[in-house]
Amino acid sequence: MILESEIQDVHTPLIDDSSKSIPQYHSTSSPSSINNLNNIIISCDLGPDNRDIKDNNNNNNNNNNNNNNNNNHHHSDNVSKSQSGIAIPTLIGPARLDTSFLLSLLVNFGVLLFVGNTIYFALNVRYSIFLWHPILMSVVTFTTTEGIIVIQKVVKKNEKIKGLSYHKWLQIISIPAFIIGTSVSSYVKILLSVPNFTTLHGIIGLISIILFIIQIIYGFAIIYFPNIFGRLSTTKKTYKIHRLFGYVLLFIIWMSTITGIQTSLIQGMFSLGWIWISSLIMILIGIFGRTKLNKIKIW
DSSP, X not given: OOOOOOOOOTTSOOSGGGXXXXXXXXXXXXXTOHHHHHHHHHHHTOSTTOHXXXXXXXXXXXXXXXXXXXXXXXXXXXXXXXXSSOEEOOSSSOEESSHHHHHHHHHHHHHHHHHHHHHHHHHTSOOOGGGHHHHHHHHHHHHHHHHHHHHHSOOSHHHHHHHHHHHHHHHHHHHHHHHHHHXXXXXXXXXXXXXXXXXXXXXXXXXXXXXXXXXXXXXXXXHHOGGGGOSHHHHHHHHHHHHHXXXXXXXXXXXXHHHHHTSHHHHHHOOOHHHHHHHHHHHHHHHHHTOOGGGSOOO
């Protein structure tokens, strides 16, 4: 899921001649090269609101401007902008203490509350092999949600590269957790001669794992074999599709999780459902509050 770097419309013109200073990336490089990965993602994120592009444009304007007073004025503006706000260290680089950062904290708190609540439930009931199903699926909900958060608001080049790396590894962790968690549930139902994938939770869960596998394959193809999609402009569109599909898949995964906690097993043993509901509200507000619809527009 690869999945929640924002993508601007590649047809939006950049500022004057300053676009000459921006590296142009092409899809003709070796598909197995890790540079291909960086080039595709960075190219997909080029747009007039990119701080790297703004910095490059400002620097070029300053170099071409013969008026020292104007140069000093632009320089002082840039310094004041860089010093405004509070820089908070994160995994992908310093973040500003703004609404977006607060929304990410809300999502992280909601995810940890939900996953911690589920694991607490699993550790406080009589042990059975089936308990590995909710535990492992909680890992899936954590990694898929964090996979979107870590790449949702990256702007600078180094942020994009780090964010993509964390996104990729979080999804890699999701793969065995998803497969083993689903297999444990199926194994137990086979032992008990109980029909599988017949409940609402089972059906949504089956749909989510099929779509998850498709999304994983699609994401790795974009990263390592972008040439199969044709020109770079086409690859950018496929990246938008991948990103949009990631949000849809995340919604389906959480729907599967919600229907899972509504089963008679959990409802009969756990009476603090309001904790799950509260955490879900936090996650929804945080995820959609940080989503820019123009970044996933594919038409």
